[in-house]
Amino acid sequence: xxxxxxxxxxxxxxxxxxxxxxxxxxxxxxxxxxxxxxxxxxxxxxxxxxxxxxxxxxxxxxxxxxxxxxxxxxxxxxxxxxxxxxxxxxxxxxxxxxxxxxxxxxxxxxxxxxxxxxxxxxxxxxxxxxxxx
Amino acid sequence: xxxxxxxxxxxxxxxxxxxxxxxxxxxxxxxxxxxxxxxxxxxxxxxxxxxxxxxxxxxxxxxxxxxxxxxxxxxxxxxxxxxxxxxxxxxxxxxxxxxxxxxxxxxxxxxxxxxxxxxxxxxxxxxxxxxxxxxxxxxxxxxxxxxxxxxxxxxxxxxxxxxxxxxxxxxxxxxxxxxxxxxxxxxxxxxxxxxxxxxxxxxxxxxxxxxxxxxxxxxxxxxxxxxxxxxxxxxxxxxxxxxxxxxxxxxxxxxxxxxxxxxxxxxxxxxxxxxxxxxxxxxxxxxxxxxxxxxxxxxxxxxxxxxxxxxxxxxxxxxxxxxxxxxxxxxxxxxxxxxxxxxxxxxxxxxxxxxxxxxxxxxxxxxxxxxxxxxxxxxxxxxxxxxxxxxxxxxxxxxxxxxxxxxxxxxxxxx
Numbered sequence: 001x002x003x004x005x006x007x008x009x010x011x012x013x014x015x016x017x018x019x020x021x022x023x024x025x026x027x028x029x030x031x032x033x034x035x036x037x038x039x040x041x042x043x044x045x046x047x048x049x050x051x052x053x054x055x056x057x058x059x060x061x062x063x064x065x066x067x068x069x070x071x072x073x074x075x076x077x078x079x080x081x082x083x084x085x086x087x088x089x090x091x092x093x094x095x096x097x098x099x100x101x102x103x104x105x106x107x108x109x110x111x112x113x114x115x116x117x118x119x120x121x122x123x124x125x126x127x128x129x130x131x132x133x
Numbered sequence: 134x135x136x137x138x139x140x141x142x143x144x145x146x147x148x149x150x151x152x153x154x155x156x157x158x159x160x161x162x163x164x165x166x167x168x169x170x171x172x173x174x175x176x177x178x179x180x181x182x183x184x185x186x187x188x189x190x191x192x193x194x195x196x197x198x199x200x201x202x203x204x205x206x207x208x209x210x211x212x213x214x215x216x217x218x219x220x221x222x223x224x225x226x227x228x229x230x231x232x233x234x235x236x237x238x239x240x241x242x243x244x245x246x247x248x249x250x251x252x253x254x255x256x257x258x259x260x261x262x263x264x265x266x267x268x269x270x271x272x273x274x275x276x277x278x279x280x281x282x283x284x285x286x287x288x289x290x291x292x293x294x295x296x297x298x299x300x301x302x303x304x305x306x307x308x309x310x311x312x313x314x315x316x317x318x319x320x321x322x323x324x325x326x327x328x329x330x331x332x333x334x335x336x337x338x339x340x341x342x343x344x345x346x347x348x349x350x351x352x353x354x355x356x357x358x359x360x361x362x363x364x365x366x367x368x369x370x371x372x373x374x375x376x377x378x379x380x381x382x383x384x385x386x387x388x389x390x391x392x393x394x395x396x397x398x399x400x401x402x403x404x405x406x407x408x409x410x411x412x413x414x415x416x417x418x419x420x421x422x423x424x425x426x427x428x429x430x431x432x433x434x435x436x437x438x439x440x441x442x443x444x445x446x447x448x449x450x451x452x453x454x455x456x457x458x459x460x461x462x463x464x465x466x467x468x469x470x471x472x473x474x475x476x477x478x479x480x481x482x483x484x485x486x487x488x489x490x491x492x493x494x495x496x497x498x499x500x501x502x503x504x505x506x507x508x509x510x511x512x513x514x515x516x517x518x519x520x521x522x523x524x525x526x527x528x529x530x531x532x533x534x535x536x537x538x539x540x541x542x543x544x545x546x547x548x
Contacts, residue, residue, distance in 0.1 A: 088307045
């Protein structure tokens with residue numbers, strides 16, 4: 001099952017000294033390599049800070065664009081992993097080893113895998129591809 | 134298959150329902166990976182037993198019969214459901230998963246299933262209220278109405294909590310498993326917390342007219358025994374001992390008219406001394422093993438009270454020392470308050486008052502009724518009437534519990 005691990009570390013990266021930052025990245029490098037090697041990594045990336053966000057809505061047929069993230073909360077997403085694990089317990093095990101969990105928190109969300117979602121998004125895995133002759 | 138010996142077949146079915154239905158359910162939940170399907174299957178299996186056993190005799194292994202009948206009933210149900218709303222592929226998958234032969238024998242792993250179920254119901258990813266409700270419903274077999282009654286909320290509130298918890302288990306894929314060694318301590322904490330919450334709700338109701346709601350305490354002790362039997366971790370042993378020690382004093386805690394009696398006023402001949410002795414052995418066992426913690430320490434303190442013939446002969450020095458150990462490993466203002474009360478017994482009211490005022494000066498526990506009640510009592514013993522009055526009034530303003538209110542009012546009137 002796939003889970004999104006959303007890292008909320010409240011711009012801690014931005015406040016680090018150069019040395020701290022470097023060793024923080026090293027921690028991520030090591031952890032991510034290990035996930036990749038175990039076949040649990042689906043996707044990962046870091047986000048730029050919340051003040052770089054722009055929120056887009058369509059209202060009355062018009063595009064409305066506002067500055068900032070859509071939710072004004074203290075903790076903002078700073079990065080994410082998409083992982084593939086057997087169940088929530090294993091996902092919690094992975095999330096608890098994300099370096100950001102020590103400074104902020106990590107939200108673990110199951111990713112929908114129902115038939116309608118998979119079909120609508122073209123995500124249904126094909127067992128045996130048909131050969132077109 | 135033999136005709137029933139003692140009692141009719143329906144009596145035997147009833148007794149098997151009482152002793153084994155929760156175990157059968159736990160196994161069905163593991164096999165079917167679905168609480169509701171498992172409950173329906175359980176009921177259908179017992180309905181089949183009521184129908185077949187009087188004619189065909191009670192099977193040699195009733196539990197295994199019920200599990201396998203329940204499983205087939207569930208397969209039938211999935212097939213029937215498939216005609217309406219599930220794609221054929223999903224059905225085939227579901228049936229394959231359920232119908233796969235078990236690796237374990239019929240009886241092996243049955244108790245593990247109950248332990249798995251406890252860990253699932255008490256999973257920290259579920260809301261604390263929902264953990265309690267789900268555990269009482271699925272592990273203890275209480276009805277939604279019984280749980281609602283015990284917690285003084287409506288049955289629909291409890292039903293909602295349970296439904297939400299079940300769908301979280303399904304959607305987030307919370308597994309049925311006993312956690313591995315590395316996660317066990319933190320996961321066990323969550324289980325023990327639920328058990329102790331249930332116990333306290335029964336022993337020291339947080340609101341309402343009656344001080345003890347015995348059934349919940351009984352369920353909690355039963356859960357505690359199950360845990361100790363299946364997973365004899367020192368803290369599980371410590372918690373069981375703690376609950377048994379509190380429970381042993383139950384009869385002396387209130388008068389017949391429901392008035393609260395404090396420890397120093399209790400008629401100690403009403404205590405269940407046999408239970409205190411059993412629990413004390415459990416405390417010794419817990420404390421002598423590595424990994425004992427706050428429950429074992431609390432139980433050790435309760436055991437010292439239980440062994441003493443009176444408040445005066447209680448080993449207060451030892452109790453203060455145990456609180457010190459507790460504060461070192463897990464500092465908390467409530468533990469500090471308890472230590473202050475013990476200190477007052479060891480060194481006199483002035484020492485205790487000093488410690489309590491230190492807590493209040495730090496801004497701790499200002500809204501906690503027991504801090505003011507304890508302070509009032511120490512001032513009373515020191516003859517500081519005005520201060521005692523003020524503290525009793527503050528405590529009164531903070532409690533909803535009728536027997537406690539009457540007790541505090543009595544003390545206030547006596548000043």
